[in-house]
Amino acid sequence: MYARTLSAVVLGMDAETVDVQCDSANGLPAFQVVGLPEKEVTESRDRIRSAIRNMGYRFPAGRITANLAPADVRKEGVGLDLAIALAILIASQQLKPEHPDWLWLGELGLNGELRAVRGVLAVALAAREHGHRSL
Numbered sequence: 782m783y784a785r786t787l788s789a790v791v792l793g794m795d796a797e798t799v800d801v802q803c804d805s806a807n808g809l810p811a812f813q814v815v816g817l818p819e820k821e822v823t824e825s826r827d828r829i830r831s832a833i834r835n836m837g838y839r840f841p842a843g844r845i846t847a848n849l850a851p852a853d854v855r856k857e858g859v860g861l862d863l864a865i866a867l868a869i870l871i872a873s874q875q876l877k878p879e880h881p882d883w884l885w886l887g888e889l890g891l892n893g894e895l896r897a898v899r900g901v902l903a904v905a906l907a908a909r910e911h912g913h914r915s916l
Contacts, residue, residue: 784871787884788864791900796907800850803868808844816849819857829866836893841873860898863887883915884908
């Protein structure tokens with residue numbers, strides 16, 4: 782199954798919106814994040830997997846691919862955790878897709894706790910510039 786959420790990354794003093802696309806498919810278990818992720822984003826796989834399980838959801842057993850578009854913009858920081866986790870839960874049909882035009886931003890703790898991230902003002906300005914009404 783395929784799912785999509787929206788998020789953003791901070792680039793200096795500005796922010797760029799990110800289209801988080803997730804595909805959950807049959808196959809050998811794997812979780813891959815593509816689209817020019819930096820180390821913090823790549824490491825989010827373990828946080829997301831633990832957070833999903835510890836919140837009482839099931840982490841999909843097959844192949845998970847999360848694409849962060851646009852692919853030519855470096856994605857750094859931990860703010861994409863929430864958007865990726867939501868996309869996985871929607872793709873695995875554990876959540877219904879609600880609020881497709883919202884931007885989701887936040888770091889996840891291993892227990893599923895949502896943590897604050899830096900650059901929220903820049904993200905809010907970018908969200909408004911792109912016509913998104915909720916963050």
